[in-house]
Amino acid sequence: MLRRFVSNSHAKKIAGNSTLKASSGLQTPARHLKASSIAIKRAYAAKQPPKLTSETYSYVKRDEKYKKLTPADIEALKAIIGTKGSIITDDIPSDLDFYNEDWMRKYKGQSKLVLKPTTTEQVSEIVKYCNQENLAVVPQGGNTGLVGGSVPVFDEIILSVANLNKIRSFDSVSGILKCDAGVILETADTYIKENGNYIFPLDLGAKGSCHVGGVVATNAGGLRLLRYGSLHGSVLGLEVVLPNGEIMNSMHSLRKDNTGYDLKQLFIGSEGTIGIITAVSILCPPRPQAFNVSFLGVESYEMVQKVFQKAKNELGEVLSAFEFMDNKSLKLTKEHITSPEPLEGEHPFYVLIETSGSNAEHDSAKLEAFLESAFENELILDGTVSSNESEFKNLWSWREMIPEASAVGGGVYKYDVSLPLKELYSLVEAVNERLEAAGLSSDTDASKPVISAIGYGHVGDGNLHLNVSVRTYSKEVEQCLEPFVYEFVSGKHGSVSAEHGLGFQKKNYIGYTKSDQEVKMIKQLKSIYDPKGILNPYKYV
Amino acid sequence: MLRRFVSNSHAKKIAGNSTLKASSGLQTPARHLKASSIAIKRAYAAKQPPKLTSETYSYVKRDEKYKKLTPADIEALKAIIGTKGSIITDDIPSDLDFYNEDWMRKYKGQSKLVLKPTTTEQVSEIVKYCNQENLAVVPQGGNTGLVGGSVPVFDEIILSVANLNKIRSFDSVSGILKCDAGVILETADTYIKENGNYIFPLDLGAKGSCHVGGVVATNAGGLRLLRYGSLHGSVLGLEVVLPNGEIMNSMHSLRKDNTGYDLKQLFIGSEGTIGIITAVSILCPPRPQAFNVSFLGVESYEMVQKVFQKAKNELGEVLSAFEFMDNKSLKLTKEHITSPEPLEGEHPFYVLIETSGSNAEHDSAKLEAFLESAFENELILDGTVSSNESEFKNLWSWREMIPEASAVGGGVYKYDVSLPLKELYSLVEAVNERLEAAGLSSDTDASKPVISAIGYGHVGDGNLHLNVSVRTYSKEVEQCLEPFVYEFVSGKHGSVSAEHGLGFQKKNYIGYTKSDQEVKMIKQLKSIYDPKGILNPYKYV
Structure with a gap:
């Protein structure tokens, strides 16, 4: 047979x-394929430069509690960070674009200052200063996020961890890697491959650009989750600068430590809203x-x-x-x-x-x-x-x-959701039925806006990608899809963001997955750690 | 060859x-061996009934901020819990012993009331009442802990989750089990074995007695950690009653959910100090x-x-x-x-x-x-x-x-620590050198109090068991060992509790593993969730 x-x-x-x-x-070619396809796109996912986020979403207003950056602030921050090349100001405005624009070119902030500290202590001093002065700060890693979480909305200072880029240690017996947050994922993976034939327990299309700290801060899922589990299991310790500048250091080399609450877990997936991850200790498995x-x-x-x-x-x-x-x-x-x-x-x-x-x-x-x-x-x-x-x-x-194929016909509405496995595909069927009932959809009739809703994804993780392939974007289609998709997911106790996070894009949708009680507790933690709200404002919390 | x-x-x-x-x-016989050896011991690890904790540790004083239980309180709590058999009072004092004494018979509390609610709502109502009335509460699972964390120190009310004992659901496609906190670990494991040939991702000697909720609340390690990782990775959701009676429900069937802080992580390993786990959703792997x-x-x-x-x-x-x-x-x-x-x-x-x-x-x-x-x-x-x-x-x-063998010569001082792999055994060497230098140790000379320090454990997890086998307990030996062992572990950035938690026994040692900053943050979270300190007082936080 x-x-x-x-x-x-x-x-x-x-x-x-x-x-x-x-x-x-033999290296996983699929990963190479993804990495290279992303690498090509990385120049820009879209050709057109994005409009300012403040224009696209004009209902979002700058919070006047945040001070506007002054020349004195820049001098004070320069005194902290010192080194030439670690500060980008608006002397040449286009130098700021890479940091202000997200990878998809859907969002564009108006920051006038990028700081690239080289030590954790500098990060601490910067954040302490900004906290005192009510200056808003956006932490940024490789800036490869898909929900607008890593770019400013208005004039927030961008704190890039790109210059925190050292491998601190790798123990080839235990497989424990300790590195700065700004180490590029692929660099870390290559390092541990060459030093003991280990593999980073997470893989992403963006691995050539994204940072280790960024994947932890966003609790990225990626291609190896089915095999190696979530970062909540493999991350052993973190170094985090809190919004008041204090440093929480739990950079252990321990698989087991049952001495009190596992604080680091709070920062895994917090998307830079309650702390800036400056270093990561992570357990790596042997390379297949x-x-x-x-x-x-x-x-x-x-x-x-x-x-x-x-x-x-x-x-x-x-x-x-x-x-x-x-x-x-x-x-x-x-x-x-x-x-x-x-x-x-x-x-x-x-x-x-x-x-x-x-x-x-x-x-x-x-x-x-x-x-x-x-x-x-x-x-x-x-x-x-x-x-x-x-x-x-x-x-x-x-x-x-x-x-890519699903966008070729004109455009695509994308949803990235988790659903119980049994009901994973029912969302695609429900959406197709709904679009057909509304007379909006046809594979062949070019007068209809929608070609089809398609479903694919990581069955192993209960993660569905629902793509609604369209000939043209239309308000009617959007209204047919939303909030229907979110309500459907909520009704099945699914997640409206399986792996991309909430960031700016999904800031209003947290209630479809989290209960009021959970949202209250999340806001409570935010207010405790960041009472002035200086870290990554205008995002989901 | x-x-x-x-x-x-x-x-x-x-x-x-x-x-x-x-x-x-074929079932893992080693597990069976352990389970049965524990089962024998479970009757009691020691023959002598324990002294009251308040006598053994007379420097620990009852906090007078907690109200003493009144007949009116008992009536009010009876009104919540209703069913006969769900309340144990001091009508027959010996009925309370099982709940007041820990498994090792090292500790004994003086609780006059055990509540065994049958629903999460009852747990919520009980905790709400106790919070209002300043009545201290000790959450209790299978009461198999090794650090005195699950028994009262004074007259705290014992809230046993033993009657929350239903399997809620098991999805044989995804391997996701949802069950009440009081389900016995072995029962859960047998259930998922028979319903799809899955295995619980954690195994313990005490599996015939300990509860699923208890292993999560204490972040138990056990025998399968090397293979299946920590509970922080495999637990998908929790239902938790907070100290104010509010219920946090994150009982998802989702492997991936990136919508805000992963709140459940805080309760994994919190040892009942900031919430009572009433149900668990966990991902189970296929049975080998x-x-x-x-x-x-x-x-x-x-x-x-x-x-x-x-x-x-x-x-x-x-x-x-x-x-x-x-x-x-x-x-x-x-x-x-x-x-x-x-x-x-x-x-x-x-x-x-x-x-x-x-x-x-x-x-x-x-x-x-x-x-x-x-x-x-x-x-x-x-x-x-x-x-x-x-x-x-x-x-x-x-x-x-x-x-057991290490105690046969007379007694044993036991330490359960995590150390970086390279330095795991150096603690045993250091302790033996120290004991010999002090003239306290000899394999053969029966006049010396110490036979030898021996080392064994889970290399795969960096978890050393250091047992100092003695002919007789002596203050001199104890002073030679402590705080030396804790200082040694601290100096190597290890953990003074790899898998047993801190509970009452190690309540003063958290500072040897956690930094001041971390201890501060742990206390801060405790004060936020449990401002009156009614949950599991006199323990490590």
């Missing part, structure tokens, strides 16, 4: 190699030696869940990704991609499974046994498998290109 | 079976299908670390335990145990490695290849390996019996 399964596979034919061998030294990718055709979302359950049980410890996409996602991608199709026929759903482990032969044997049994039990209709680097790239590209 | 390695092995001879096969349905255990002789602690590093890299995803013990640990155990010795010769250090995974053959092949290479590279001197249940028990017993 496996033979039939394999022989059906287009990818397998291309690979021309039915023996799955150890691929020592082997990777396999399989691409499968599946009959229904119910079957997707069954395949997932089976994969968890049978692939267990080597399962490192379980992604799904619907038929329309693949169809849209097909119009945009030149790579050979992974499967010959068409299927209602597709699944991409990645394994990674310490023994290539074992992993391949597990995956093939799993696939054979899944095929015999009619859980999957067709599939292909590869442990070859170029094949990886191709298979992953069919998943990775969906976001 | 493997043959020589294996043929040297006593255990292998006993097993009489050189083929490593899948052991479907196969287990292997290997017992190795190693030349030095440096080699132990090298073996650990190699095991992490080569066993990677199937490594589930890495325990070490020194020569003296094994020697002491030998006097106490009738099981056949795992190895024929004597070695300076011993290592126990457990693998568990989804494929018995693969796991065995990985382990054997690892052992062969470790042997050829002279990292290990001798060793044995087994995938047979009775052999498991024997091999694990040589590790598990150390705590």
Whole structure:
């Protein structure tokens, strides 16, 4: 049966190699693919420079409790930070653009001052000064966020941690890395790879730009969450400058420490609103030696869940990704991609499974046994498998290109939500029904604004990406979608932000996921740590 | 080389079976061993009933800000809790003993009232009433803690969550379990085993008695931490009654939720001082299908670390335990145990490695290849390996019996600390040097109070158990050990409580691990959530 399964596979034919061998030294190409595709975009996600946030969202007003920056302030801050090159002022306004604009070019602040301190003590002194003087501050890492959380809204001072960029230590026995917040994720990953063959327990498309401190401050999810869990488990300690300038240092090398409340947890995912992370201590797992990718055709979302359950049980410890996409996602991608199709026929759903482990032969044997049994039990209709680097790239590209493909027809409304697994896909169905009932949607009729709502994402994490692909943006479509999508997610006790955070974009939507009690407690903590509200104002708290 | 390695092995001879096969349905016998040994002890760890804590620690005084319980209070609380059998008063004083005494019989409170509510709302009403009336409350789970955290010191009301004992839901696709706080750990584990072959991501000797809520409230570590990580990563949501009676509900089924501060993290490990956990949502991994255990002789602690590093890299995803013990640990155990010795010769250090995974053959092949290479590279001197249940028990017993064996000579001073891996064993060496320099220690001279300091523990977690085995307790020995041990741990930036928490026993030692800044922040949070200090007073915060 496996033979039939394999022989059906287009990818397998291309690979021309039915023996799955150890691929020592092989790096996850999918990650490379993502990194490079982001790298290209990083120049700018959009061609047009953004309008000022204060113009786009004119109902948001500058809070006059914040002092306006004076020449005396700049002198005082210069005295703290000292070194030439660590301050950017509006002598050449365009120098400020990179820091004022977000990566998507949706938001643009009007900061006149960027500070790039080189020590934690400088960060502390700066924040202490700003607190005393009621000067608002936006902490900034690699500025790759997707919700406008890392750029100012008005004239907040930007405090970039880019110059806090040293690896402090790496213990190649325990796998514990300690580094400054401004170390680039890829730099950290490369360092620990070269010093003991470890892997950073988180991977992101933006890894060539984003900072270790930034991923912790935003509790980034990324591609390895299914395997390595959340940062709340892997971060062992933090160094944080509080809004009053005090430094909280819990930079332990300890996996276990049960002496009082785990304070660092509060700052993981706080998006720079109650403290500035200046250093991170994190536990890194050994780097896998082997990777396999399989691409499968599946009959229904119910079957997707069954395949997932089976994969968890049978692939267990080597399962490192379980992604799904619907038929329309693949169809849209097909119009945009030149790579050979992974499967010959068409299927209602597709699944991409990645394994990674310490023994290539074992992993391949597990995956093939799993696939054979899944095929015999009619859980999957067709599939292909590869442990070859170029094949990886191709298979992953069919998943990775969906976001771009969904915008090609004109535009896209994007939602990034968590839902209980059973109900993950029901949102896509509900949205399509709603759009059709409103007469707004057609695959073929070009007079309709919406092409289709498509669904894909990290099944393993319960994280759905709902993309509503449109021919043109329209208020009618937007009103059909919102607040419907948020209400739907709220009704299923899901999260309106699975991995991107709230930042500025979703500042008003926290109540769809968090209860009044939780929102009250979040605001309470904000008021305790930052009573003057100087850190990252106008955002979600 | 493997043959020589294996043929040297006593255990292998006993097993009489050189083929490593899948052991479907096999449960981790080491866990069973522990559970049963605890079950025996649970009747009481010590024979003598404890003295009142207020007598043993006469310098701790009852805080007169707390009201003394009145008949009117009991009536009011009865009105909330209603059901017969949910209240225990001092009608029969001995009925209160189980709740007033800790498992070790080191502490005994004087509570006159135990409440066992059956709903979260009742917990809320009780706490609200007690807050209004300044009545102190001790939350209690299975009462298996080791630091006196779960029993009253004076006349605090005991709020037991034992009657909150329902499994709320289990999703066999996602592996997410939601249950009341009072569900016994083993009950939860059995339930998810039978409903989808999952495993609770934490295991403890006390699993037959301890509660799910209690392990979360104390951030218990246990035997699976190396494999499944800390509860901060696996707990997805909590329901918590705050000291003012408000209910914080974050009982999500979401692996990813980036909407504001992760409030639940504060309550994980808070030891009932800022809230009472009434329910837990937790992500459970698939249950491994196969287990292997290997017992190795190693030349030095440096080699132990090298073996650990190699095991992490080569066993990677199937490594589930890495325990070490020194020569003296094994020697002491030998006097106490009738099981056949795992190895024929004597070695300076011993290592126990457990693998568990989804494929018995693969796991065995990985382990054997690892052992062969470790042997050829002279990292290990001798060793044995087994995938047979009775052999498991024997091999694990040589590790598990150390705590009891170290007390056989008369008594034992126990320390449970985290240290950076490189320096883990240096504490044992330092303590032995110190005891010898003071002329207090001899293996053979029965006139000396100390037999020896021995070291063993979870290398994989950086968690050392230092046991100072004595012929007799003496003030001189105690003064030689304390505060030296805490200062040593503090000097290496370790933790004075790796997994047991602080409770009452270590209430004065938090400053050896946490900085002044952290202690200040912990006290600040306590004062915000519990301004009247009604929850679990006289403990570490």
